[in-house]
């Protein structure tokens with residue numbers, strides 16, 4: 719299948735670039751989120767949209783009881799082939815196969831923006847979190863939301879096509895029962911990721927395998943990247 723007709727996150731070139739991770743920031747961003755959370759080894763974590771489970775492996779090595787869900791069968795299969803011991807399951811963020819209040823934290827690393835209904839997923843996160851549980855999310859946001867249409871029009875589904883403004887992300891978190899306790903701008907990580915894509919694979923249009931002007935859509939919407947921590951108000 720041409721990449722231009724599918725999902726960017728299933729492109730093997732992306733995983734090769736990020737050591738299995740399919741997004742900006744590397745494990746440094748996972749580490750930063752954990753440090754901000756104060757979670758201790760033994761804490762129960764769920765990674766929603768875990769891809770091949772690269773962050774799950776990192777969490778497990780640090781003593782966290784981590785499980786991951788993802789609806790992409792190719793990504794799950796690759797993750798299990800590389801790390802047969804990982805707790806991975808096929809599921810969508812909008813219907814989490816966990817009981818109410820059974821987790822200490824949910825990690826969403828560049829995955830909320832690719833879900834069709836991010837609010838429904840956030841309500842699910844709220845449901846499965848214990849009292850005062852934490853949502854740790856990093857993702858793309860638009861610094862010029864007026865340019866969103868150009869990004870949404872790109873033919874390949876990615877975190878860029880589903881990104882919204884900072885205000886919209888904050889509204890989503892708070893309306894789903896969370897109090898946002900940390901918001902950090904991490905746009906440099908997105909710029910570095912895009913630069914690496916260009917250096918390793920040429921113009922973004924080539925990488926996307928699509929004729930649409932990706933560069934001008936990006937210029938118009940001015941995407942940035944954030945790290946947020948939000949606490950359940952339950």
Ligand SMILES: C[S@@+](CC[C@H](N)C(=O)[O-])C[C@H]1O[C@@H](n2cnc3c(N)ncnc32)[C@H](O)[C@@H]1O
Pocket residue numbers: 727738739740741766767768769770772773787788789790793809810811812826827828829832833834877
């Ligand atoms: C940009 S990738 C990030 C993957 C991983 N979190 C990482 O850090 O490398 C987005 C991930 O979200 C997953 N995804 C897509 N739709 C989803 C949904 N409805 N619920 C949960 N995950 C979803 C994709 O399969 C993909 O693995």
